[in-house]
Amino acid sequence: MNAREAPELYGDSAIVTDRTRLWFHRGAAPVMPLPHRHDDLEINIVLQGALDYQFGGTRASVPAGSLAVFWGATPHRLVATDAGADGDMCWIQVPLTTVLGWNLPMSDLSEVLLSQPIIVPATTIARDMEAMFVSWQQEMGVDGLETIALLEIQALIRRVLHWQRHSGEKASAAASGNPNVSADSMRGVTEMARFTVENFRKQISVVDIAASANLNPHYATTLFRRAVGSTIAEYLIRCRVAEAQRLLVTTTMTASEVAHAAGFGSQSSFYAQFTKRCGTSPGTYRSRLL
Structure with missing residues (x-):
């Protein structure tokens, strides 16, 4: 187990300042009183029981024997489980900076940054996920082994994305139905999210x-908020901040160059939005991770 502080899984007001390490948890799933969000890629492995999420404006069920992968920046709340204290779930949260450092193809990155979880049967991964999870927990912080564990987690994400892309299925929360958003409207939301990630x-x-x-812009804004739980403008800013995080860690670009490359119209806007969402200035963020 690494030393990273437990995130908002157990409450609605906790703030995590250490986004540099993976976080692991295993056990029964606590019902959350309020939605929360975090800038990590979250992996849920459901060994026993099931998870029922409110994800943006969508309900998503993750049954036993399934994996769910999603970007935690979209407000989400665990509203129910069917196993109570007998449930057995594994959580992994991978810092967004780590994910961006994998240099995933844009098609894969757009899937990750969409606002609905990807839910796949664990059998599609062809691995003993319980054993893998235990190994990853033990290997964090161990010279040599931590790098191997990170590579295996990256491979897991790539396998999930490959299955999503080639199975002919859309194993996302949209498929489980949203009483507030029709299937046709959900396709429009997905297209807007894709366009945003790519541009x-x-x-x-x-x-x-x-x-x-x-x-129509007014209708699109209402639809997007209803389906995703945030406005189009907020989603756009989140994508730009995520790109700025990646550039600060993986390049020697100046803050001004990062602001421009990430799509911010001004350096002042960049500083304000970045500090608001990351809890620190771009310069401090870079110095902590390098």
């Missing part, structure tokens, strides 16, 4: 994002 470095606006799905 956020450019000076695009809410109007441009709505146009990518052939929707």
